[in-house]
Amino acid sequence: MTTEQKPGCSIHLPEAMITEQLKVLQVHARDNVLVALQPFAAGQALPAPYQTIVAKSDIPAGHKIALQPIAQGEAIIKYGFAIGKATAAIVPGQQVHSHNLATALSGTIAYQYAGCQAQPLTFPANLPTEFQGYRRANGKVGTRNELWIINTVGCVNRAAMRVAELARKEFAALLDSPNIDGIHAFTHPFGCSQLGDDLNNTRELLAGLIQHPNAGAVLILGLGCENNQLAKLLHASPNVDQQRIRAFNAQQVEDEVEQGLAAVGELLALMAQDQRRPCPVSDLVMGMKCGGSDGLSGLTANALVGRIADLVAAANGKVVLTETPEMFGAEQVFMARAENAQVFGDLVTLVNDFKQYFIDNNQPVYENPSPGNKDGGLTTLEEKSLGAIQKGGSSAVKQIIRYGKQASLSGLTLLEGPGNDAVSSTALTAAGATLILFTTGRGTPLGFPAPTVKISSNSNLAGRKPQWIDYDAGSLLRLGQDASEFTHEFFRYLVAVASGQQTRNEISDNREIAIWKNGVTL
Incomplete structure (x- = not known):
C-alpha cells in the first residue's frame, strides 16, 4: 500500500490489485478504516490480509469498516486525514457510519501559510499534445x-x-x-x-x-x-x-x-x-465537478479526474475546480499548495466568506453530505470533501476567482461556487471550461453548455445507465488494471471529445444553465 501521500494527491491504488480482485481497500497507510468495494454479510470474514476481521453486520459497498479498535472520541482516519470522531467505541469489523461517526468541524479556523508544498509536474512523452x-x-x-x-x-x-x-x-x-x-x-x-x-x-x-x-x-x-x-x-x-x-x-x-x-x-x-x-493541449480548459457522490467517488472517479488535472496542468492548460463548501474540512490541503501568499490569502477569504454566507442565512456550515451521499457510504463533510478535492490533483493552486469570473492563468484555479450541480457546472462554463468532467456515484442526466463527460465511480452505475455515463472509473478496481495506463487512455478519450466526439449529454441534448440566486427579489 502507499505509505506517503502528498497534500491533495490522487489516490494511489495498491499493487495487490494487479494479482487479485480488490474487495476492500485501505486508502492510506495511516487509515484506521477500510472501504468495502463489495457488500459484506454479517459474519463474513474479510479477504487477506484482513482475514482475522469479521463483518459485525451487513455492510454495503462503498461503506467503511473498522480496521482496528477505535475509542469513543478518537479520530477516524481515511485518506490519511481525520474525517471526524467516533461517537462510541468501535471494534474491528464494525461498520463506521452516521450511527458512530460525527464531524469534528465547528466554527472558524486560524490558517497559516507555510509556503507552497506542491511538486513540479511533467507531461508524459507518450500522450497527445494536440487536439x-x-x-x-x-x-x-x-x-x-x-x-x-x-x-x-x-x-x-x-x-x-x-x-x-x-x-x-x-x-x-x-x-x-x-x-x-x-x-x-x-x-x-x-x-x-x-x-x-x-x-x-x-x-x-x-x-x-x-x-x-x-x-x-x-x-x-x-x-x-x-x-x-x-x-x-x-x-x-x-x-x-x-x-x-x-x-x-x-x-x-x-x-x-x-x-x-x-x-x-x-x-x-x-x-x-x-x-x-490543430491546437496544443495547453489551450484546453477543463472544469472539474462531482455530483451524487458515493463511497467510491474519492477512490476511483475523483482520483482519475485528479490525475487528468495534473496532466492538463503539466501541459500548461487550465483546470478549474469549484464547489467551495465541498472544500470545507479539506481546505488546508489546497492552502498548502497555494503558489504564493497572495493566493493563500485569497483562498482563506474565499472559504471564510462562504462560511459566512451560510451563517448569514441561518444555516449550519457543515450540514452535508446529502441523503444520497450517505446512502453511498459518505458520513461527514470532512470525508466528502477529502474525496471531492481529489479532482484537483496535486499541482499548485495558481489563482482564486469569484463567481462569474473567468480563469486567466494556466494550472489549477479554484472558483467560488456552491455545491449545487447545475449552478456550479454553469459557473465552470462561464469561467471558460470547454470540457466539464463530471464524476458521479449515483448518476444524473444533467448536461451543460460545454461538453459534459460523465464519469461513474462504480461499474454498476455505468452498466445501468449507459445513456448517462461516458466513462466507467469503477473499472480501476478490476483485476489487472493499471491506474497509470487507465489515466492515459482516459486522457486520449478526452482529446477525442475536445476534437468533436460527442458526449452522452450532447447525444441526448441535455443542455441547460442555472444561475446562483443569492439576493432579494423585488
Missing part, C-alpha cells in the same frame, strides 16, 4: 462551434427557445455542415427585480457565457425594461468578436422571433467558414 479545435479571434480555442442564444431576462425565455427551434428547421442545410455543431438557447428566470451583487452575479455569469470560445456566434435577446439592461451586459462582455454578436430588445422590434431568425442566418453564414485546426 482539433476552433481558434477564435481573441486567441481562445473552442472544442465546439455552436451558435448560442442568451437572454437577458426570463421574460423572453420562450422567444429565445422559439428562435432556436425554428432556426434548426429553417437552416437545416447549414447545420449539416461539419463546421457547425448546433444551435442552443440557454434560458433562465432571472434578470429582472434583482439588485446589487445579485444582479451583478447574473450579469457576470451571462457575460462569461457570451465570451465562451465554444460559442462561434451569439444572439443576445433582451426585453427592454429589465434590470439586467442589454447595454450593460454587452459592456460586461468585451472579449468577443463583434462580427459574431447580434443583440436587440424585443420591445424595440416588430417581431422578435423574425428578427432573431434573420440574425441567426447571418451568424451561421459566418460560422460555416470555421474549421477545426
